[in-house]
Amino acid sequence: MHRAAxxxxxxxxxxxxxQRGPVPWSAVIRGALAGGPLLLAAVLADRASxxxxxxxxxxxxxxxxxxxxxxxxxxxIGVPALAGGGGLLVGTYAGQHLGAVPxxxxxxxxxxxxxxxxxxxxxxxxxxxxxxxxxxxGAGMPLPGPGWxxxxxxxxxxxxxxxxxxxxxxxxxxxxxxxxxSRPxSRPxSRLDFRFDGExxxxxxxxxxxxxxxxxxxxxxxxxxxAALTAALDHAQDALAGPRLRRPASSPAERRLHAxxxxxxxxxxxxxxxxxxxxxxxxxAADGPRRLAAAVRxxxxxxxxxxxxxxxPALRALDDALLHAAEAFDRGRGRDLHTRRRPGTSPxxxxxxxxxxxxxxxxxxxxxxxxxxxxxxxHGHWYGSHQHWYWLPATAVFLVKPxxxxxxxxxxxxxxxxxxxxxxxxxxxxxxxxxxxxxxxxAVCGALVPVAARHFAAQTTVVTxxxxxxxxxxxxxxxxxSRIGETLLACAIVLVVGHLPLPGQRxxxxxxxxxxxxxxxxxxxxxxxxxxDDRATRWTLRREAYRTLAExxxxxxxxxxxxxxxxRHSAGAEEVxxxxxxxxxxxxxxxxxxxxxxxxxxxxxxxxAGLRDELDERRGHVGxxxxxxx
Numbered sequence: 036m037h038r039a040a041x042x043x044x045x046x047x048x049x050x051x052x053x054q055r056g057p058v059p060w061s062a063v064i065r066g067a068l069a070g071g072p073l074l075l076a077a078v079l080a081d082r083a084s085x086x087x088x089x090x091x092x093x094x095x096x097x098x099x100x101x102x103x104x105x106x107x108x109x110x111x112i113g114v115p116a117l118a119g120g121g122g123l124l125v126g127t128y129a130g131q132h133l134g135a136v137p138x139x140x141x142x143x144x145x146x147x148x149x150x151x152x153x154x155x156x157x158x159x160x161x162x163x164x165x166x167x168x169x170x171x172x173g174a175g176m177p178l179p180g181p182g183w184x185x186x187x188x189x190x191x192x193x194x195x196x197x198x199x200x201x202x203x204x205x206x207x208x209x210x211x212x213x214x215x216x217s218r219p220x221s222r223p224x225s226r227l228d229f230r231f232d233g234e235x236x237x238x239x240x241x242x243x244x245x246x247x248x249x250x251x252x253x254x255x256x257x258x259x260x261x262a263a264l265t266a267a268l269d270h271a272q273d274a275l276a277g278p279r280l281r282r283p284a285s286s287p288a289e290r291r292l293h294a295x296x297x298x299x300x301x302x303x304x305x306x307x308x309x310x311x312x313x314x315x316x317x318x319x320a321a322d323g324p325r326r327l328a329a330a331v332r333x334x335x336x337x338x339x340x341x342x343x344x345x346x347x348p349a350l351r352a353l354d355d356a357l358l359h360a361a362e363a364f365d366r367g368r369g370r371d372l373h374t375r376r377r378p379g380t381s382p383x384x385x386x387x388x389x390x391x392x393x394x395x396x397x398x399x400x401x402x403x404x405x406x407x408x409x410x411x412x413x414h415g416h417w418y419g420s421h422q423h424w425y426w427l428p429a430t431a432v433f434l435v436k437p438x439x440x441x442x443x444x445x446x447x448x449x450x451x452x453x454x455x456x457x458x459x460x461x462x463x464x465x466x467x468x469x470x471x472x473x474x475x476x477x478a479v480c481g482a483l484v485p486v487a488a489r490h491f492a493a494q495t496t497v498v499t500x501x502x503x504x505x506x507x508x509x510x511x512x513x514x515x516x517s518r519i520g521e522t523l524l525a526c527a528i529v530l531v532v533g534h535l536p537l538p539g540q541r542x543x544x545x546x547x548x549x550x551x552x553x554x555x556x557x558x559x560x561x562x563x564x565x566x567x568d569d570r571a572t573r574w575t576l577r578r579e580a581y582r583t584l585a586e587x588x589x590x591x592x593x594x595x596x597x598x599x600x601x602x603r604h605s606a607g608a609e610e611v612x613x614x615x616x617x618x619x620x621x622x623x624x625x626x627x628x629x630x631x632x633x634x635x636x637x638x639x640x641x642x643x644a645g646l647r648d649e650l651d652e653r654r655g656h657v658g659x660x661x662x663x664x665x
Contacts, residue, residue: 049596050444053490061205062100062485069196070501071092071478074508078470084178085188087509088123091172092192094501095119097484098494099161099202104233104274108200116193119165119566126173127182135410138174142428143403145170150398153235153436154391154544156381160438167402167432175409175425178504204229234292235331237271239241241299244268246321246354248306249353261620262588264303265581270297272578288334291364295331298360300387300574305353308627311620317344322358330364337361348631349624391544398435401532405431405525423511426518430525433495434463435533438544441596445491446526451496453522457515459496460503464515473504480504485616534600542604545594548587549608549615553654555580556615556622559642563626566633573626580619588612611653618646 043051070090077086096112103111122145129141149163169189178185234314245265248260275296302324309316319341330337340361345351385391409427430453434445463476480501487493503515559576567573594605621642625635 045596045602046441046443046598047447048443050492052449053493055489059102059485061203061480062102063099065100065196066097066202066484067478067482068199069097070481070505073192073195074477074505078474078508084180084509085184087505088178088185088188089192089195090481090505092116092119092189093196094481094484094498095165095168095192096196097481098488098498100196100485102233103270104237105201105230107233107273107276108197110158111161111195112200113198115161115165116190116197118162119169119193120168120190122166123173123189124182124186127172127185129170130174130177131182131545135414139403139407139410141175142167142170142406143399147395147399147400149395150402151386151391151395153398153438154388154394154547155385157438159382160436163398164436164439167398168429170397171402171406171425171428171432174414175428176423178509186491190582205232207522214514230293231288232272234289235334236273237267238292238299239273239328239331241267241271241296241303242324242331245299245302245306245327246324248303248310249316249321249324252306252309253313253370257310257313258616259638260558260583261307264306265585268299268303268578269582269585271299272582287602291334292331294363294366295327297358298356298363299327300578301356302353302360303539304574304623305349305356305627306500307620308349308624309347311624312347312349314347316350320344320350320353327357327360327364337364348628351631352627385547388547390545390547391543393537393541393543396537397533398432400535401431401435401554402428402527404532405528408524408528409521423506426521427525427528430522431529434525438590438593440491441593441598442529442601443598444596446530448490449491449495450523450526452492453499454519455492456496457503457519460500461515462499463504464507465466469506471642473508476504477501477508487578519625534598541601542594542608545587545590545605545608548583549611552580552583552587552612552615553650555583556619559619560622563622563629566629572656577619577623577626580622584612584615584619607653611650614646614650614653618643618650621646 037365072088073093074083074086077089078082080114096116099112099115100108101111125141125145129138134140146167149166153160153163173182173185177603241264244260244264248257248264251257251260275293306324306402309320322341326340327337329335337360340357345354386395405428409424412427413424430449433439434449435442435566463472467473467476480497483497484501487497499518503518506514557575559573559580562569562573587608591605591608595602621639625639625643628635628639
């Protein structure tokens with residue numbers, strides 16, 4: 036007898052899934068040097084309340100401190116911090132001058148706006164989260180002194196972590212990596228500028244991803260490797276496209292990285308075409324991209340490349356791309372970095388579209404309902420000896436954001452993490468001296484935040500200990516038990532309100548992402564079939580097609596992990612995304628073949644026609660209930 040394999044429901048499997056990867060030591064060091072030292076300085080200056088605000092800002096900035104370039108971190112950390120400062124200002128003055136009902140209405144309105152804005156993208160979502168959290172803190176945790184001082188302390192805390200992100204080198208850049216300039220093949224007197232270590236790693240990862248795809252050609256792993264190549268290209272593009280004072284790259288090292296990224300685009304195109312053909316390639320085909328990846332990491336010349344194999348149009352394209360890349364590596368300059376093309380979309384249209392409206396309603400209702408319940412408990416003196424009611428609405432914010440994870444998964448992880456964190460803090464509070472021990476605990480938790488980010492329950496545990504330490508340093512009594520009760524209440528509110536029927540068709544976010552991927556795929560296909568010689572535009576359109584497809588797949592995966600009551604609204608989206616993926620892959624193969632022969636084979640045209648017919652058949656069926664016939 037064969038035992039039946041245990042299959043967990045998607046919502047439970049997502050809650051148990053944790054990310055893997057190396058320990059981000061740079062982020063750990065920054066976290067240790069952020070909130071703890073700020074709080075210590077404020078305590079020594081007898082301004083503990085402002086230190087609490089600054090440390091909260093540093094904690095929130097640390098949550099947004101993700102791998103990537105220093106330049107990209109300015110937007111990723113800075114924009115949410117500015118939104119957080121605005122939310123703290125509004126919440127502080129609204130809490131001081133408005134009664135319970137007007138205050139609840141103001142917070143609900145903020146939730147509607149922040150939720151709609153969060154549909155724009157990851158940075159906008161981070162800004163929306165901090166806007167709501169700080170508005171709840173400002174209104175529900177009154178602090179001594181004028182509100183503008185708290186806002187300045189908040190911006191100073193976030194700015195301190197951002198400064199650490201920009202100034203501190205990575206641990207390896209001050210040891211062995213700086214001696215790479217003396218290695219064979221390096222440029223005379225060259226040194227690796229640690230300011231661009233994030234960009235350098237991101238570009239090198241692209242070449243490694245190309246090599247991995249070539250190694251998987253003709254195997255069952257090819258599709259996953261192609262998706263990994265898309266993720267690597269997205270990350271490199273974001274790393275290189277951070278905010279700058281001047282449009283062109285300002286230093287030779289940065290110009291070289293831009294050229295190396297641009298040289299990877301035709302390599303990725305050729306590798307994708309080979310994967311589409313499903314024919315095994317020579318083993319040495321992956322050696323070239325591997326050597327180029329090592330050259331990027333060491334800032335060296337490309338060196339000798341493997342002997343070419345030119346028996347197929349895609350193999351010839353791969354060889355030509357390798358030679359072009361070697362030339363770009365030696366020359367150290369290339370085209371300007373391309374920007375994203377988003378035909379028919381804009382942030383305002385996204386906010387006001389179906390996805391933005393649904394997101395805004397869901398966040399606004401949950402945030403408003405939790406704020407209303409918190410007001411009732413506050414005025415009914417349920418909180419006992421302390422008058423801070425921010426925990427309930429702030430918890431709801433972290434639970435209800437659809438782009439951060441499925442609702443029930445986050446509820447389970449938040450409840451478990453809060454209970455564990457509160458129990459741990461109760462033990463620490465009984466043993467540690469005050470305030471010195473609590474300040475040290477804040478520093479330790481700050482260092483653990485980047486590691487705990489791999490799982491929401493672990494992150495919640497660390498953040499709970501950190502925040503409870505901060506508020507006790509600020510003068511609030513130990514309140515672990517009440518925090519557990521408020522968290523469980525917030526979970527119940529979000530589960531109920533988040534599953535209420537809303538006006539209009541649900542699943543708007545998934546449909547919007549899928550439609551954007553469809554539009555990008557059609558624009559790419561039209562350009563390729565026009566047989567234009569503008570390869571730069573073609574590569575830009577290809578990048579946008581694959582990028583929007585990856586964004587759609589991410590949204591679909593999160594929606595599918597909701598409870599069935601919500602997951603059914605995105606039914607059919609995975610099938611549409613699968614067709615679009617095959618269409619974009621086929622379009623890439625057509626582009627490479629057209630470059631080589633000037634025409635398409637019957638296999639190309641038949642595949643295109645079949646995919647377009649299948650896509651026409653599946654369009655418009657996302658979110659519709661399945662029948663026995665379809």
